[in-house]
Amino acid sequence: MRESNENQSGMFLTLCDDTVKRVYEQMPPDEILYDLAELYKVFGDSTRIKILYVLMETELCVGDLAQLLGVSQNAVSHQLRVLKNNKLVKFRREGKIIYYSLSDDHVRRIISQGMDHVKE
Amino acid sequence: MRESNENQSGMFLTLCDDTVKRVYEQMPPDEILYDLAELYKVFGDSTRIKILYVLMETELCVGDLAQLLGVSQNAVSHQLRVLKNNKLVKFRREGKIIYYSLSDDHVRRIISQGMDHVKE
DNA sequence: ATAACATATGAGTAAATATTCATATGAAAG
DNA sequence: CTTTCATATGAATATTTACTCATATGTTAT
Numbered sequence: 001m002r003e004s005n006e007n008q009s010g011m012f013l014t015l016c017d018d019t020v021k022r023v024y025e026q027m028p029p030d031e032i033l034y035d036l037a038e039l040y041k042v043f044g045d046s047t048r049i050k051i052l053y054v055l056m057e058t059e060l061c062v063g064d065l066a067q068l069l070g071v072s073q074n075a076v077s078h079q080l081r082v083l084k085n086n087k088l089v090k091f092r093r094e095g096k097i098i099y100y101s102l103s104d105d106h107v108r109r110i111i112s113q114g115m116d117h118v119k120e
Numbered sequence: 121m122r123e124s125n126e127n128q129s130g131m132f133l134t135l136c137d138d139t140v141k142r143v144y145e146q147m148p149p150d151e152i153l154y155d156l157a158e159l160y161k162v163f164g165d166s167t168r169i170k171i172l173y174v175l176m177e178t179e180l181c182v183g184d185l186a187q188l189l190g191v192s193q194n195a196v197s198h199q200l201r202v203l204k205n206n207k208l209v210k211f212r213r214e215g216k217i218i219y220y221s222l223s224d225d226h227v228r229r230i231i232s233q234g235m236d237h238v239k240e
Numbered sequence: 241a242t243a244a245c246a247t248a249t250g251a252g253t254a255a256a257t258a259t260t261c262a263t264a265t266g267a268a269a270g
Numbered sequence: 271c272t273t274t275c276a277t278a279t280g281a282a283t284a285t286t287t288a289c290t291c292a293t294a295t296g297t298t299a300t
Binding site: 019020022023024026027028030032033034035036037038039040041042043044045046048049050053054057058060064067068106109110111113114115116117118119 | 155169226
Binding site for chain 4: 183193194196216
């Protein structure tokens, strides 16, 4: 927990003091940056990325997802929960079957942006 | 390792078969999706996100980074190595001091995109 | 009601990873 | 060349996390 920008015994002296102070003042609250990291953490697993990636094409049910990705139903279900909790996917029920889809275009954009970087 | 899209004992039958098959065929190779997940994994740690975030403003040396983020020099150094290995930051030496900065605008764009999603 | 099927979930385990501690490297100053 | 300062790094540890197994929930059909 930080409560001051004051200099004390050599703090903030390596670079021009003003620059460091300015950067410090413009930093968003820790919680925001923590949330941002948490968001990326969700994208940072290959099973989840695969789920999100195929959902860019079409909605899919749990069983089909499992087969497409070649992982167990349990594993997919666990990861779908993570995606659900983070509001990256939504779902609708049709009888026994539950169809998952991307919850909005942000997800699509984030993945595309990442793809651009990877393809280099 | 998957070698066929063939149906065998109830595979790909839940949804319209063609849809699942089409999605399967359009999936990028596993390696690409794995790399994509790896990229996001790098962003998915609060120390690293903080480093990247402050580097959007200005280049900074290791010591200043440590003080700004309130973590030890060791920790910052370890994380800078991860960022370096993934080509998200670059650095220049000036005597004893090493200044780190973002390696390109992709990084900036990815973070901004994520921020948009978090701020909702 | 019971069986069959699709999905969800809790507990346990194994693997990944972020930090700390101690120490190494490398540059500049005396 | 020795000391000091800035940064890097190896090993050990603690925490997180993704998966498996077993089982639960909920829906439809008989």
